[in-house]
Amino acid sequence: MQQFIEQLAQENEFKPTRLLKILRAVQAKYLHIPKEAIEQLASLLSIPRTQIQNVVEFYSFFHSQPRGKYDILISSSITDLMVGQEELINYFSEKLGVEIGEVRADGVVSLNNTSCTGMCDQSLAGLVNGYAITKLTKSRIDEIVENVNKQLPLENWSRDLFDVQDNIIKPDLLLNQKPTHGEAINSTFERGLKETLDEVEKSGLRGRGGAGYTTAWKWKFCSEDEGICDVSAHQQKQRYIVCNADEGEPGTFKDRVLLNSYADSVFEGMTVAAAIVGATQGFIYLRGEYLHLYEKLEGILKARRDANLLGKNILQHGFDFDIEICLGAGAYICGEESALIESLEGKAGIPRNRPPYPVTSGYLGKPTSVNNVETFLAAANIAVHGGEWFANLGTAKSKGTKILSISGDCAKAGIYEYAFGTTIQTILNDCGATDVLGVQVGGPSGTFIANDEFERKIAFEDLATGGSFIVFNNSRNILDIVHNFSHFFAHESCGFCTPCRVGTSLLKKQVDKIVEGHGSAGDIVALEELCQIIKNYSHCGLGQTAANPVLTTLERYPELYQSMLKKISYEPGFDLDKSLETARRMAHRDDAHAHLAQVED
Amino acid sequence: MSKTFVIDGKVIPFEEGQTIIQAATAAGVYIPHLCHNPKFTPHGSCKLCTVKVNGRNCSACTFPAAEGQTVTNITQELNDDREKITQMLFVEGNHFCPSCEKTGNCNLQAVAYHLGMTDNHFPHFFENREVDASHPDVMIDHNRCIFCTLCVRASQQEDGKNVFAISGRGLEKRLVVNSESGLLKDSDLDVNDCAAHICPTGAILIKRTGYKVPIGQRIFDHAHIDTVALAAEGASHDE
Numbered sequence: 146m147q148q149f150i151e152q153l154a155q156e157n158e159f160k161p162t163r164l165l166k167i168l169r170a171v172q173a174k175y176l177h178i179p180k181e182a183i184e185q186l187a188s189l190l191s192i193p194r195t196q197i198q199n200v201v202e203f204y205s206f207f208h209s210q211p212r213g214k215y216d217i218l219i220s221s222s223i224t225d226l227m228v229g230q231e232e233l234i235n236y237f238s239e240k241l242g243v244e245i246g247e248v249r250a251d252g253v254v255s256l257n258n259t260s261c262t263g264m265c266d267q268s269l270a271g272l273v274n275g276y277a278i279t280k281l282t283k284s285r286i287d288e289i290v291e292n293v294n295k296q297l298p299l300e301n302w303s304r305d306l307f308d309v310q311d312n313i314i315k316p317d318l319l320l321n322q323k324p325t326h327g328e329a330i331n332s333t334f335e336r337g338l339k340e341t342l343d344e345v346e347k348s349g350l351r352g353r354g355g356a357g358y359t360t361a362w363k364w365k366f367c368s369e370d371e372g373i374c375d376v377s378a379h380q381q382k383q384r385y386i387v388c389n390a391d392e393g394e395p396g397t398f399k400d401r402v403l404l405n406s407y408a409d410s411v412f413e414g415m416t417v418a419a420a421i422v423g424a425t426q427g428f429i430y431l432r433g434e435y436l437h438l439y440e441k442l443e444g445i446l447k448a449r450r451d452a453n454l455l456g457k458n459i460l461q462h463g464f465d466f467d468i469e470i471c472l473g474a475g476a477y478i479c480g481e482e483s484a485l486i487e488s489l490e491g492k493a494g495i496p497r498n499r500p501p502y503p504v505t506s507g508y509l510g511k512p513t514s515v516n517n518v519e520t521f522l523a524a525a526n527i528a529v530h531g532g533e534w535f536a537n538l539g540t541a542k543s544k545g546t547k548i549l550s551i552s553g554d555c556a557k558a559g560i561y562e563y564a565f566g567t568t569i570q571t572i573l574n575d576c577g578a579t580d581v582l583g584v585q586v587g588g589p590s591g592t593f594i595a596n597d598e599f600e601r602k603i604a605f606e607d608l609a610t611g612g613s614f615i616v617f618n619n620s621r622n623i624l625d626i627v628h629n630f631s632h633f634f635a636h637e638s639c640g641f642c643t644p645c646r647v648g649t650s651l652l653k654k655q656v657d658k659i660v661e662g663h664g665s666a667g668d669i670v671a672l673e674e675l676c677q678i679i680k681n682y683s684h685c686g687l688g689q690t691a692a693n694p695v696l697t698t699l700e701r702y703p704e705l706y707q708s709m710l711k712k713i714s715y716e717p718g719f720d721l722d723k724s725l726e727t728a729r730r731m732a733h734r735d736d737a738h739a740h741l742a743q744v745e746d
Numbered sequence: 747m748s749k750t751f752v753i754d755g756k757v758i759p760f761e762e763g764q765t766i767i768q769a770a771t772a773a774g775v776y777i778p779h780l781c782h783n784p785k786f787t788p789h790g791s792c793k794l795c796t797v798k799v800n801g802r803n804c805s806a807c808t809f810p811a812a813e814g815q816t817v818t819n820i821t822q823e824l825n826d827d828r829e830k831i832t833q834m835l836f837v838e839g840n841h842f843c844p845s846c847e848k849t850g851n852c853n854l855q856a857v858a859y860h861l862g863m864t865d866n867h868f869p870h871f872f873e874n875r876e877v878d879a880s881h882p883d884v885m886i887d888h889n890r891c892i893f894c895t896l897c898v899r900a901s902q903q904e905d906g907k908n909v910f911a912i913s914g915r916g917l918e919k920r921l922v923v924n925s926e927s928g929l930l931k932d933s934d935l936d937v938n939d940c941a942a943h944i945c946p947t948g949a950i951l952i953k954r955t956g957y958k959v960p961i962g963q964r965i966f967d968h969a970h971i972d973t974v975a976l977a978a979e980g981a982s983h984d985e
Binding site: 184193194195196198199202203204636637639641642646647650651654674675678681683684718719 | 793831838
């Protein structure tokens with residue numbers, strides 16, 4: 146092992162920023178991160194062992210104890226639950242002979258749940274040793290079990306198990322464009338950098354991750370205090386362009402499709418941005434769940450280098466830029482831009498205090514512009530076609546189109562592109578959704594809208610969304626949805642600040658209490674009060690939106706929550722019988738509820 | 747003419763680069779806090795120092811003061827919410843003030859009194875947390891750790907060491923020790939280190955000193971935390 150790690154560190158130039166990459170390799174080979182590896186890496190990379198320990202414990206895909214040779218994770222997003230996730234994972238568990246969360250005694254296989262893997266249009270989905278598997282049914286599970294028990298190498302498994310479809314159902318402005326191979330770069334330099342930034346500003350393009358910050362302003366701030374759009378001045382100071390492909394919001398998968406089929410345009414958008422702000426280095430932070438895209442993307446980057454679309458003196462414009470792919474390791478919080486930067490630096494993804502903002506102090510303290518995959522795709526096309534081309538579509542405040550990932554109860558799940566301002570009803574008609582109860586727009590951190598609100602519009606000024614669009618029909622129970630989302634946030638909270646760390650766990654418990662029928666009169670008030678603390682006092686967007694599932698449904702269906710309450714005035718927050726379990730075990734008793742009978746006597 | 751902003755109607759002078767809490771403390775205005783200590787880089791995690799800056803919630807320990815800001819600090823709403831955040835810290839760990847040797851010298855307890863906290867409000871987590879008593883002079887009781895990172899920062903920034911760190915995600919978060927065994931005895935912590943004395947709760951304690959000062963004669967037995975904090979931290983700003 147010592148030699149392996151030594152070599153690994155060397156390949157990564159002993160850079161602490163490559164810690165996640167190094168640990169991914171260690172995890173893959175040794176099925177966990179051994180303590181000795183931490184010690185050795187601490188000295189090779191000259192970082193404290195506690196930094197490595199923290200990274201190992203922070204990311205879901207690193208483990209301190211060995212996982213199975215085949216580590217199987219099943220997505221537990223709401224859309225997975227809607228296709229019977231619970232029954233299927235239990236079936237899996239039974240067939241494999243391993244408990245959920247455990248490693249089989251022979252060490253061959255381990256099984257667990259994982260947060261949404263970005264395959265909601267082809268549920269039930271999961272990961273085997275990090276590689277996406279889709280459309281799981283009992284027969285496909287049988288096939289996997291057989292492969293595992295035969296210890297068949299992954300490359301010999303049927304390719305069909307790993308088949309990931311794009312499912313582009315309704316392309317529009319952006320998705321109808323062919324991938325760019327230098328057109329955007331040439332247009333940018335022919336028009337002029339300053340003029341191209343003006344076009345981006347004119348286009349009205351706003352961040353497609355959901356927050357909607359004006360892209361041109363972000364680039365302007367990132368390149369400020371030196372000659373903006375002046376290639377020679379730029380070379381003086383290091384700046385970075387980062388593509389946020391940590392698409393973790395449950396229900397969104399459009400970036401997966403964009404990177405699979407439009408990667409050239411995305412990379413070209415990054416290159417245009419780099420020319421404008423004066424960056425020579427770019428990163429694409431790819432969520433760990435999209436490992437299946439890694440090699441393909443590396444290939445595209447190589448082809449672009451060979452075509453001089455990346456590298457030195459790109460297309461003879463006197464400008465250097467290259468892109469490195471960094472894989473995440475299972476942490477929703479890394480979609481937050483400052484957490485993402487921490488992760489790029491080889492640390493746990495904990496959002497930074499702001500100010501300073503990444504545009505002035507980002508990666509390694511240098512000005513950094515972090516933009517969404519779809520933003521770069523739009524930017525590349527705006528560079529070619531101009532700002533007006535884009536701004537012609539959309540509303541006054543939300544220009545252009547939005548690419549949606551549609552899943553749930555509809556006939557055709559997949560990728561849809563709409564001009565901003567399109568109504569929910571139009572979208573529901575297009576995707577073949579009937580008997581609709583409501584739609585979760587923008588994922589768990591977004592808004593649940595009821596079926597009397599379908600005239601509302603997709604737009605920053607009405608329903609803002611990063612792209613997640615989950616349809617629920619009338620057979621679904623709203624509280625099941627809220628239950629799933631509350632557990633998600635408690636699992637994904639980074640734990641930095643009190644209101645989110647403690648609050649999301651309290652919220653999970655409070656929702657469980659009500660859903661399981663233990664709620665009493667004061668519990669709805671307590672629930673709402675807790676939501677307000679989490680929302681108003683949390684450090685970052687995760688905490689500030691973690692209560693949205695409860696708040697947006699409580700506002701619309703108060704009677705539903707009320708109906709779950711017991712008629713008594715107070716019910717304790719803990720389960721007395723469960724609390725006595727340890728005492729019972731120590732006394733060698735197995736008579737649950739015995740004490741309750743005694744109380745009644 | 748120095749620049750100013752306003753907290754609860756009072757005009758506060760500040761210098762460029764100061765945070766809201768730094769300027770407020772220097773001007774004799776107390777903003778409740780736990781993870782902040784003027785000697786170290788601000789952390790911004792406990793969220794007790796949340797104030798409204800021009801109507802928006804901000805952590806006073808990290809947010810820069812700026813000309814013309816209108817800050818609200820002491821309002822019923824903010825203090826009620828600070829109380830709830832303090833209660834969250836109480837239910838997350840295992841805090842039994844009457845049997846804790848830090849009682850009366852504990853910032854967490856003193857802040858709770860200051861905010862009028864009389865119960866824990868939320869259901870307890872009752873997490874199993876360990877005690878590290880391996881070091882000859884210093885012990886860690888993880889039951890009382892609130893992840894403020896003061897010991898982490900003190901060790902790095904004052905002692906020139908790197909004894910402590912916070913590891914893990916979400917509720918799994920815990921204080922860890924930078925030694926191969928993970929035990930405090932194998933770290934280079936010395937009993938005279940600032941990091942051994944900085945804990946605002948009873949999570950890091952000096953052995954054999956617990957009751958040298960009897961209950962009744964302790965820091966917060968006779969003074970409120972606002973007075974104590976302003977005296978200690980205001981002075982250090984003036985240096």
